[in-house]
Amino acid sequence: MIWPYDFGLLLLVVITAILALNLRDLMGASIVFGTYSFLMCLLWTAMAAVDVAFTEAAVGAGVSTVFFIATAYNIKKEAKD
Amino acid sequence: MEWLQINYNYLLVIVLLMIGLWAMIGKNNLVKKCIGMCIFQNAIIMFFISMGAKAGSTIPILNYTKVNGVKTYFTEASMYANPLTQILMLTAIVVGVATLGMALTLVQKIYSEYGTCEEDEILKKIG
């Protein structure tokens, strides 16, 4: 683990988490959430949990994002908060 | 400061847990609640992985050296990250995605029933 790299990732994870929750546009929120999952999987690669990382890349960043986009596609895209 | 250098991952876990919990309880939009749920589950997975990781650790697989074309296999247990927690979390990720699928299906059903995904409007329509 490289210190600055790790710290930057941690910061980005928190920023994307808050951003995904605060974006009004649901489609945008889904994309940002996908980014969040992908950053998580980078963190886990850095922690030598490679199998978890690629499961997360496939399932978390892949399938989950597809689910979110499919939902956002079917419903009203503007959220109130 | 030294404590922070060792434990900053756990700090992140707590921050993410709080963000997720706040979103699940406080957010009005149901899709946002689902995002909060994912963040919450992810934080727990992060907690387990951090528990098994060590500074400078590597993946727990059989290693070998090649001298004059002859492979010598060796293991170095002290260098490995704890594989137990990683395996546990593989299951947890899959469970998480199943729950998410369930929750989002319900959101779509609710939308087709009430025409909205905002909790306050739904509660008003239920009366």
Added chain:
Amino acid sequence: MEQQYPVLIVIIPMFTAMVLTLAGWFKPAVCQPLAVVGLLGSFLSAVATLTKVSAGGVISYRLGGWEPPFGIEYRVDGLNALVLVMVSLVALLVAIFARKPVEKELGNKISNFYTLFVLLVTGLLGMTITGDAFNLYVLLEIAALTSYALLAMGRGRAYMATFNYVILGTIGACFYLFGVGLLLIKTGSLNMVDIGSILPQLAGSQTVLIAFGFLMAGVWIKMALFPFHGWLPNAYTYAPTATSCLVAPLMTKVSVYIMLRIMFTVYSADWIFNVIQWKPVVMILAVVAILMGSFFALAQRDIKRMLTYLIVAEIGYMVGGAWTGTTAGLTGTIYHIMADGLMTVCLFMVIGSVVYRKGKANFESFKDAFQSMPWTMSALIIGGLSMIGVPPTCGFFSKWYLISGAYQSSDYAFIVALLISSLVNAILFIRIVETAFFSATPSEIPDPHSHHEVDYADSPVSMLIPMWVSALALIAMGLYTGEIVTRWIQPILPGGLI
């Protein structure tokens, strides 16, 4: 073969679920008989395991032959074995009962329903039998996911109610997992008995205390103890009949079982009642749960909704009994897990039959019910008497043990709450029976000369049989109380209780 009974309990329904998915594609009509056969196999294995346990003590089954602290262990003692028999019996009865209501309410989803039904039972049985903390989490999620799907089949308001349950259920399960993680850091083990043998050396540790807090919070959310009970009434009320018959008696009871497992196997009675001082707070929660559940039940017009509030009250009984810290209280709790499972399923089946015949279950639909559905109403009386706590039904004996436990530990508020709750139950059931018996208002009193006859339309036999089996089981269990307590419950009571 004989050593394989513990694993058969879980494996038979699991494979039945797989077969059901395939069979449902070709012939949905075959699903219900298949589900009944699978659950019957599971029930027989559970009974065989119970007899083995009462003969030879604790059974430890190693999955895949791995030794306990490293591999997953199925561990069956008296407590498990009793809960296993109760769960598989209730599931079997509901599977028989479900045939007609499911055909009526969920016409085109029959195969999906039975697949999810059997998977839910698999999850519940697995949660009960496993001795591994993480395995328990996985099975907890299997049971939770299938129950979300089953509850959401109710349509309309069921969707929103289930969504709230999904959110809260996930918080509960994640809290449980977080607690397991903290214990894993401290002890390096996931096997419950192994953790239990390591924890006494860590008695003063802050982490162990916080882990206990998270585990309890998770389990309490799952069982809907007082401050966390908000999701339960809506979710269970709007569910389809057959679903609520299965989920209402079993989910909460299995969660109570998990609480007992965590309290007395993973942690110890000595640590809980002497080292940490949580007892007064938990007793207040239990008392408030009982009172709130009872009073909200009084306010309901819909009988099914009323029963869901009674479940909230019953959770208060069991949590309070376990936290009195007396042998009598704990005996009452373990006994009440079985008794309450049976009486809840009996009452829900009665309500289900009324819904099946009359469309809904408010006081209106109970008018003249005695003339039209005599057998169903008689089962209601037995279930109601057990809920009130009249001997010889088993409801009386569990209350007796709970009250004597609370008296020994001088928790008088709990005794008062129990008595008030019995009184409220009496009022509720007398009100129903009164409507069913003497419903005609003076102006409607039939002229003896005119041919006023109520149509005789009792529930179908496929619904009456399981209903009456559960009703008779209530009386049989009451009559054999002494046997059950001395033979199975007393040997497993942990040390360190008053």
